[in-house]
Amino acid sequence: xxxxxxxxxxxxxxxxxxxxxxxxxxxxxxxxxxxxxxxxxxxxxxxxxxxxxxxxxxxxxxxxxxxxxxxxxxxxxxxxxxxxxxxxxxxxxxxxxxxxxxxxxxxxxxxxxxxxxxxxxxxxxxxxxxxxxxxxxxxxxxxxxxxxxxxxxxxxxxxxxxxxxxxxxxxxxxxxxxxxxxxxxxxxxxxxxxxxxxxxxxxxxxxxxxxxxxxxxxxxxxxxxxxxxxxxxxxxxxxxxxxxxxxxxxxxxxxxxxxxxxxxxxxxxxxxxxxxxxxxxxxxxxxxxxxxxxxxxxxxxxxxxxxxxxxxxxxxxxxxxxxxxxxxxxxxxxxxxxxxxxxxxxxxxxxxxxxxxxxxxxxxxxxxxxxxxxxxxxxxxxxxxxxxxxxxxxxxxxxxxxxxxxxxxxxxxxxxxxxxxxxxxxxxxxxxxxxxxxxxxxxxxxxxxxxxxxxxxxxxxxxxxxxxxxx
Amino acid sequence: xxxxxxxxxxxxxxxxxxxxxxxxxxxxxxxxxxxxxxxxxxxxxxxxxxxxxxxxxxxxxxxxxxxxxxxxxxxxxxxxxxxxxxxxxxxxxxxxxxxxxxxxxxxxxxxxxxxxxxxxxxxxxxxxxxxxxxxxxxxxxxxxxxxxxxxxxxxxxxxxxxxxxxxxxxxxxxxxxxxxxxxxxxxxxxxxxxxxxxxxxxxxxxxxxxxxxxxxxxxxxxxxxxxxxxxxxxxxxxxxxxxxxxxxxxxxxxxxxxxxxxxxxxxxxxxxxxxxxxxxxxxxxxxxxxxxxxxxxxxxxxxxxxxxxxxxxxxxxxxxxxxxxxxxxxxxxxxxxxxxxxxxxxxxxxxxxxxxxxxxxxxxxxxxxxxxxxxxxxxxxxxxxxxxxxxxxxxxxxxxxxxxxxxxxxxxxxxxxxxxxxxxxxxxxxxxxxxxxxxxxxxxxxxxxxxxxxxxxxxxxxxxxxxxxxxxxxxxxxx
Numbered sequence: 001x002x003x004x005x006x007x008x009x010x011x012x013x014x015x016x017x018x019x020x021x022x023x024x025x026x027x028x029x030x031x032x033x034x035x036x037x038x039x040x041x042x043x044x045x046x047x048x049x050x051x052x053x054x055x056x057x058x059x060x061x062x063x064x065x066x067x068x069x070x071x072x073x074x075x076x077x078x079x080x081x082x083x084x085x086x087x088x089x090x091x092x093x094x095x096x097x098x099x100x101x102x103x104x105x106x107x108x109x110x111x112x113x114x115x116x117x118x119x120x121x122x123x124x125x126x127x128x129x130x131x132x133x134x135x136x137x138x139x140x141x142x143x144x145x146x147x148x149x150x151x152x153x154x155x156x157x158x159x160x161x162x163x164x165x166x167x168x169x170x171x172x173x174x175x176x177x178x179x180x181x182x183x184x185x186x187x188x189x190x191x192x193x194x195x196x197x198x199x200x201x202x203x204x205x206x207x208x209x210x211x212x213x214x215x216x217x218x219x220x221x222x223x224x225x226x227x228x229x230x231x232x233x234x235x236x237x238x239x240x241x242x243x244x245x246x247x248x249x250x251x252x253x254x255x256x257x258x259x260x261x262x263x264x265x266x267x268x269x270x271x272x273x274x275x276x277x278x279x280x281x282x283x284x285x286x287x288x289x290x291x292x293x294x295x296x297x298x299x300x301x302x303x304x305x306x307x308x309x310x311x312x313x314x315x316x317x318x319x320x321x322x323x324x325x326x327x328x329x330x331x332x333x334x335x336x337x338x339x340x341x342x343x344x345x346x347x348x349x350x351x352x353x354x355x356x357x358x359x360x361x362x363x364x365x366x367x368x369x370x371x372x373x374x375x376x377x378x379x380x381x382x383x384x385x386x387x388x389x390x391x392x393x394x395x396x397x398x399x400x401x402x403x404x405x406x407x408x409x410x411x412x413x414x415x416x417x418x419x420x421x422x423x424x425x426x427x428x429x430x431x432x433x434x435x436x437x438x439x440x441x442x443x444x445x446x447x448x449x450x451x452x453x454x455x456x457x458x459x460x461x462x463x464x465x466x467x468x469x470x471x
Numbered sequence: 472x473x474x475x476x477x478x479x480x481x482x483x484x485x486x487x488x489x490x491x492x493x494x495x496x497x498x499x500x501x502x503x504x505x506x507x508x509x510x511x512x513x514x515x516x517x518x519x520x521x522x523x524x525x526x527x528x529x530x531x532x533x534x535x536x537x538x539x540x541x542x543x544x545x546x547x548x549x550x551x552x553x554x555x556x557x558x559x560x561x562x563x564x565x566x567x568x569x570x571x572x573x574x575x576x577x578x579x580x581x582x583x584x585x586x587x588x589x590x591x592x593x594x595x596x597x598x599x600x601x602x603x604x605x606x607x608x609x610x611x612x613x614x615x616x617x618x619x620x621x622x623x624x625x626x627x628x629x630x631x632x633x634x635x636x637x638x639x640x641x642x643x644x645x646x647x648x649x650x651x652x653x654x655x656x657x658x659x660x661x662x663x664x665x666x667x668x669x670x671x672x673x674x675x676x677x678x679x680x681x682x683x684x685x686x687x688x689x690x691x692x693x694x695x696x697x698x699x700x701x702x703x704x705x706x707x708x709x710x711x712x713x714x715x716x717x718x719x720x721x722x723x724x725x726x727x728x729x730x731x732x733x734x735x736x737x738x739x740x741x742x743x744x745x746x747x748x749x750x751x752x753x754x755x756x757x758x759x760x761x762x763x764x765x766x767x768x769x770x771x772x773x774x775x776x777x778x779x780x781x782x783x784x785x786x787x788x789x790x791x792x793x794x795x796x797x798x799x800x801x802x803x804x805x806x807x808x809x810x811x812x813x814x815x816x817x818x819x820x821x822x823x824x825x826x827x828x829x830x831x832x833x834x835x836x837x838x839x840x841x842x843x844x845x846x847x848x849x850x851x852x853x854x855x856x857x858x859x860x861x862x863x864x865x866x867x868x869x870x871x872x873x874x875x876x877x878x879x880x881x882x883x884x885x886x887x888x889x890x891x892x893x894x895x896x897x898x899x900x901x902x903x904x905x906x907x908x909x910x911x912x913x914x915x916x917x918x919x920x921x922x923x924x925x926x927x928x929x930x931x932x933x934x935x936x937x938x939x940x941x942x943x944x945x946x947x948x949x950x
Contacts, residue, residue, distance in 0.1 A: 038567055038568050041792055041793075042787040042792065043548075043566065043567060043568070043792075043793070044548060044554070044556070044561070044564070044566070044669040044670075044787070044793075045547070045548045045554075045566070045570055045665075045666065045667040045668055045669045045670070046666070046667075047665060047666050047670075047673075047701060047702050047703065048703070049700075049701065049703070050703060077783050079782075079783050079786060079829070081786065081789060081806055083789075083791050083802070086787065086791075086792060087786065087787045088783065088785075088786020088787045088789060089783050089786055138791075265830055265831050267782075267783070267826060267829035267830055267834070268829075268834065269779060269780070269783060269829055269834075269838065270842075272672075272673040272674035272704075272780060273673050273702075273703060273704060274703055275703055275704060
């Protein structure tokens with residue numbers, strides 16, 4: 001049987017303030033060709049600087065992905081000609097990648113699986129080419145933007161696993177705060193290497209590299225397509241050629257870009273202008289200390305709190321919501337808070353295509369709302385009515401409740417009404433005691449009528465039974 | 472014409488201080504001499520030099536280098552004054568920034584007279600690879616001035632300027648200094664910032680001062696040395712390099728590597744060096760002939776390491792951003808024609824050799840093996856410096872030779888650097904000092920090699936020899 005072997009290379013832009021080998025500002029989105037200095041333009045006589053923050057950020061990723069850290073490392077030149085490469089070489093780490101032998105864990109249907117990471121290294125990005133007609137224009141804002149390349153071991157078995165692997169990388173990098181990791185905007189880029197071999201063969205098949213994949217879900221689609229394509233060729237007696245293909249968004253297929261001839265000769269060479277970098281114990285320990293709580297630990301914690309797994313996934317996926325959640329969840333009913341954030345609040349954001357910071361929601365108001373709900377002073381239905389006003393106005397919860405005419409019933413008020421209803425409906429009490437459940441429903445209905453539906457059903461139920469039993 | 476530029480730096484400084492002369496007088500004299508000499512030693516003259524000199528008139532003469540005319544090798548970038556590297560590729564190139572050494576000499580209010588002719592991209596040792604034609608040796612115009620800092624050496628030797636900056640990768644300051652009879656230093660690797668020096672071989676390149684005498688050389692080194700955050704290989708040290716000049720040399724231990732006195736070296740050169748060694752013994756120095764292993768591999772190592780680095784350093788000249796462009800429909804053609812037309816033959820030859828030694832398996836066979844052997848040479852030099860304060864030998868295997876000698880024999884040109892390259896490989900400082908003339912009246916250079924950052928000790932010995940010999944180095948003087 002033919003089985004696929006899949007390895008994935010991911011490039012991630014790090015969001016340091018300045019570029020990795022120059023003092024240029026690291027912000028691709030500024031006006032074209034404004035974040036450029038003489039080093040980015042490879043002016044004659046310039047020498048690379050070295051941004052230590054980039055090394056710290058890369059080290060964080062390596063630690064999060066359980067890599068061995070190379071404490072004595074250097075940089076290398078990778079030589080090739082292309083207009084988007086100003087120096088005619090890229091500064092990268094060929095011999096001494098900052099991280100080796102790591103892994104991430106993914107949850108598959110068969111349980112937890114470790115996806116091995118071969119290496120993580122630091123390098124610089126190229127210019128962004130803008131093709132227009134016969135012309136190609138270059139945006140140097142991207143030249144020298146720091147990247148880490150994360151190379152997986154060839155241990156991924158299908159598109160689904162690839163997707164889970166990428167999601168795990170993305171999640172962790174996002175929570176490490178080292179990158180925006182947006183595939184759509186190019187701050188995370190992914191190439192997949194796919195080959196097929198007979199299950200018992202020790203030799204890997206001929207690999208095809210897929211480039212230009214625009215989202216994590218498309219990675220899965222392209223890999224699965226490629227597996228099927230290769231299967232057909234091999235099963236019909238054909239032979240694979242080593243080639244590079246690109247993913248086509250419209251047809252969701254892969255299209256041949258170029259057949260690889262002899263291996264590329266990048267004439268790697270140690271970069272003589274950057275001395276060896278030594279990561280001493282203090283630097284390493286400080287970096288370990290600075291690593292925030294990561295998604296895996298959060299998931300465990302949320303499970304302990306009794307949050308549903310759907311809500312956990314949603315919270316982690318929306319970092320902004322999760323950050324908000326973590327600022328206040330310890331003080332209140334965290335399950336209710338999670339329900340609100342991943343339910344009505346998220347759908348409000350999605351519907352209006354905005355972010356949490358664009359709403360009027362304050363910590364005070366959400367705390368108050370959750371408290372009212374958890375004390376059953378308002379019903380969840382009432383909560384739903386209140387919430388939109390918390391998102392769109394600056395009013396307090398109390399004012400909104402007043403404005404909506406919602407009377408948060410307190411328990412003593414409720415007790416008075418319940419007692420009145422009991423006194424007025426003695427026959428029903430007798431019927432209930434005789435075992436007629438219907439009689440209780442009638443009594444509840446009477447109280448609801450009196451309270452205009454504002455009584456919390458659960459509280460009411462309990463109170464009614466308690467009072468009847470005391471009689 | 473005035474003769475202020477024949478004076479010593481300290482004398483010029485006195486005249487400036489006393490307001491007997493103005494910086495503009497020095498500039499006028501420099502331009503007049505350059506015009507008269509016709510050495511083709513400048514590619515570009517600084518048209519703003521007069522203006523800059525005038526602007527100094529109301530300022531206090533606050534240091535020895537104030538108002539002093541200096542020549543800059545044309546591979547050190549200067550904002551507002553084109554930098555060609557003597558190549559068609561950069562024929563009209565204007566830098567957007569000043570090299571760190573330029574910022575430093577400007578802070579001292581020195582006046583840049585112009586950018587000097589050189590071998591294209593510093594690749595050559597005769598000046599003959601320049602796109603702008605040969606620089607003539609002021610001591611004999613039928614002979615090469617040496618290279619690659621050809622114009623810097625010629626302009627100092629002919630007293631067109633007081634001082635000059637050159638760059639030395641395998642001998643490019645020392646060899647022309649020897650051929651023209653001036654003092655030239657290649658500092659310790661890391662002593663002077665390379666920011667703004669157009670790279671040839673990054674692990675070897677150093678900017679060095681060139682001067683008429685030892686003291687002035689040290690003064691210029693003081694001005695340009697020091698840590699620069701823009702050059703990660705530069706090193707912090709705050710020495711006064713003049714401080715040991717004039718101190719007694721008695722008891723100094725001097726080693727003379729046998730490699731430097733072999734019969735490959737011209738007999739007149741060797742004899743002159745031996746005379747100096749005798750003199751030093753008389754002055755109380757201990758002089759021993761010693762063996763330093765593996766120095767004979769320095770030239771092949773250089774061809775692998777320097778050219779390997781050069782091949783990637785020069786990759787940026789592709790017509791996309793600056794410099795010469797051959798506009799073509801196809802991208803491949805743009806690269807091919809831009810680089811084929813823009814670079815001269817020697818540069819292309821070196822790029823090809825450098826690319827070859829880094830290609831595929833060759834990287835292991837040549838490049839990485841060379842790096843290991845280089846490490847070994849470093850260790851061997853270090854061992855020698857455990858026992859000796861300074862090492863001595865000739866700068867060049869011979870004196871300046873006629874033009875066109877190497878045209879048929881490319882490899883031969885590397886052998887000019889037989890005695891300078893081993894020092895470059897180890898990153899050590901070395902100074903070329905004129906110690907006499909051969910029977911054709913051509914200068915012979917002594918090379919003094921110091922331990923890392925011991926430029927002050929080099930100057931101490933060089934100055935002692937200089938004051939013993941009392942040579943008249945002025946061109947046209949009766950010797």
